[in-house]
Amino acid sequence: MIEFINVSKEYENGVEALHNVNLKIENGEFVFLIGSSGAGKTTITKIIMREENATEGQVLLDGKDITVLTDKEIPYLRRKMGVVFQDFRLLEDRTVYENVEFAMQIVGASRREIRRRVPTVLNMVGLNYKAKMFPRQLSGGEQQRVALARALVNNPSLLIADEPTGNLNPETAMEIMEIFESINAMGTTIIMATHAHDIVDAMHKRVIAVEDGRIVRDEVGGEYREYVTD
Amino acid sequence: MSRIKYFLGQAKKNIIRNGLMSVASLVTIVSCLVILGLFMIISLNVEVVTEQIKDQCEIQIFLDMDTSEERVEAIRSEITAIGNVKSAELYTKEQMLEEVKVTMFEGREELIESFNDEDNPFSDSYKIVLNDISLASQTASELEAIENVESVTNKQDVVNMVLTISKNLRWVTIVIMLLLLLVAIVIISNTVRLTVFNRRKEIGIMKYIGATDRFIRVPFIFEGVIVGFSGAVLSFVIMCASYSLLLKYLENSGFELFTLVDLAPVAIWLGVIFVLVGSFIGMLGSMVSMKKYLKV
Numbered sequence: 001m002i003e004f005i006n007v008s009k010e011y012e013n014g015v016e017a018l019h020n021v022n023l024k025i026e027n028g029e030f031v032f033l034i035g036s037s038g039a040g041k042t043t044i045t046k047i048i049m050r051e052e053n054a055t056e057g058q059v060l061l062d063g064k065d066i067t068v069l070t071d072k073e074i075p076y077l078r079r080k081m082g083v084v085f086q087d088f089r090l091l092e093d094r095t096v097y098e099n100v101e102f103a104m105q106i107v108g109a110s111r112r113e114i115r116r117r118v119p120t121v122l123n124m125v126g127l128n129y130k131a132k133m134f135p136r137q138l139s140g141g142e143q144q145r146v147a148l149a150r151a152l153v154n155n156p157s158l159l160i161a162d163e164p165t166g167n168l169n170p171e172t173a174m175e176i177m178e179i180f181e182s183i184n185a186m187g188t189t190i191i192m193a194t195h196a197h198d199i200v201d202a203m204h205k206r207v208i209a210v211e212d213g214r215i216v217r218d219e220v221g222g223e224y225r226e227y228v229t230d
Numbered sequence: 231m232s233r234i235k236y237f238l239g240q241a242k243k244n245i246i247r248n249g250l251m252s253v254a255s256l257v258t259i260v261s262c263l264v265i266l267g268l269f270m271i272i273s274l275n276v277e278v279v280t281e282q283i284k285d286q287c288e289i290q291i292f293l294d295m296d297t298s299e300e301r302v303e304a305i306r307s308e309i310t311a312i313g314n315v316k317s318a319e320l321y322t323k324e325q326m327l328e329e330v331k332v333t334m335f336e337g338r339e340e341l342i343e344s345f346n347d348e349d350n351p352f353s354d355s356y357k358i359v360l361n362d363i364s365l366a367s368q369t370a371s372e373l374e375a376i377e378n379v380e381s382v383t384n385k386q387d388v389v390n391m392v393l394t395i396s397k398n399l400r401w402v403t404i405v406i407m408l409l410l411l412l413v414a415i416v417i418i419s420n421t422v423r424l425t426v427f428n429r430r431k432e433i434g435i436m437k438y439i440g441a442t443d444r445f446i447r448v449p450f451i452f453e454g455v456i457v458g459f460s461g462a463v464l465s466f467v468i469m470c471a472s473y474s475l476l477l478k479y480l481e482n483s484g485f486e487l488f489t490l491v492d493l494a495p496v497a498i499w500l501g502v503i504f505v506l507v508g509s510f511i512g513m514l515g516s517m518v519s520m521k522k523y524l525k526v
Contacts, residue, residue, distance in 0.1 A: 092432075
């Protein structure tokens with residue numbers, strides 16, 4: 001479970017990105033964070049993975065305040081979650097298989113585990129047959145699947161996605177969303193910041209709308225357009 | 231185990247991928263080590279030559295012509311009673327005459343036929359080896375004070391000069407060594423900094439997935455050590471080859487003023503120092519340049 005308690009974030013340049021945000025996300029939820037650019041939705045995801053830290057307030061992950069973690073503890077926090085970005089962020093010099101394998105090497109998994117788990121996850125995203133290819137040989141959708149496989153390989157209970165379909169055409173985007181949905185169906189919490197109206201409208205999930213650093217709407221089964229124009 | 235394998239594999243991959251950078255680092259390390267090795271060899275040889283000259287620089291004292299044989303023997307114990315005297319060897323006037331005949335009048339012995347053991351123009355002498363050559367002047371005056379000692383020869387000036395050179399050269403070597411270390415570390419760290427800069431995106435990705443700083447840093451350090459070690463081996467080969475060529479050249483040219491140190495001890499010294507210094511430079515160079523990009 002994730003809980004934001006009176007969280008504010010002011011960047012060093014003085015921009016106030018979040019203002020007294022309160023938020024609760026239960027395990028197994030699928031949550032869209034929506035809002036215009038600069039509204040603060042990305043800041044929320046960054047605070048959850050401690051790329052940024054809250055200036056004020058507490059952020060509880062499974063009951064523990066992650067705002068007090070030291071730099072040394074952050075890697076272990078990040079291992080509890082998978083992350084997917086708009087620009088995929090794959091290691092260009094490694095094959096599909098190696099990119100996914102890498103996430104397991106980081107946590108010190110044995111070679112046997114790796115050999116068993118990586119093909120399973122690649123299969124889940126439908127890319128087993130491209131395991132030996134390099135990211136540049138793949139389409140955007142395929143690259144995002146690799147990123148998804150990498151995010152999933154360590155069985156995280158939380159998956160954070162920042163505009164995961166932003167670089168994809170609508171058709172591919174929907175395919176990716178189906179994967180997200182099946183992952184969520186297996187019990188993984190998903191928090192997705194997005195601009196994609198059609199996706200939000202089609203999925204009928206919980207929608208949290210952020211505007212000027214404040215939460216302006218939070219409803220289950222919501223749509224994109226109702227309150228936010230962008 | 232599999233981690234070390236992973237780290238080594240990554241390091242190897244990085245070295246190949248950063249071909250030009252790796253070569254630049256390698257050349258830097260080799261240049262520094264070769265200069266360092268040059269000074270080490272010079273310093274090592276000067277020390278050995280100093281020892282040789284020290285040994286040659288015994289003090290010789292000449293006795294009065296009419297000193298009796300008993301007195302000559304008695305003088306030996308007076309000489310060895312002096313603290314700084316290591317040994318004293320009697321060199322009789324008969325030996326001296328013989329040596330002069332052989333070395334200076336070979337083939338023309340008739341010129342000095344008139345001299346024989348009964349009519350010998352030379353006097354008995356002692357060749358004295360000292361414990362501490364730097365106290366030679368003092369010992370010489372003590373020797374002079376012994377009765378029946380006519381004169382004392384002493385190559386103190388030469389010895390002092392060689393000692394001074396040797397001592398100064400040791401300091402120069404140390405200073406140069408430190409300077410080169412510094413230069414090498416700065417250059418290597420800059421090279422690695424570039425490598426790390428080129429790969430900052432990759433490092434960022436690793437951090438997002440939850441890699442610890444150590445996990446990211448170790449391959450770079452291995453990379454540095456491997457490049458440093460290779461540089462050491464290369465410099466070692468260059469230095470040993472050049473030195474053995476020099477030895478051979480001197481041997482052929484009949485150079486006899488002093489003998490240089492053999493290749494083997496030089497090689498051992500160079501090998502140990504090069505590998506240690508090379509690996510150390512590589513490691514430190516990598517470590518200092520990593521810090522900035524680990525912050526994501």
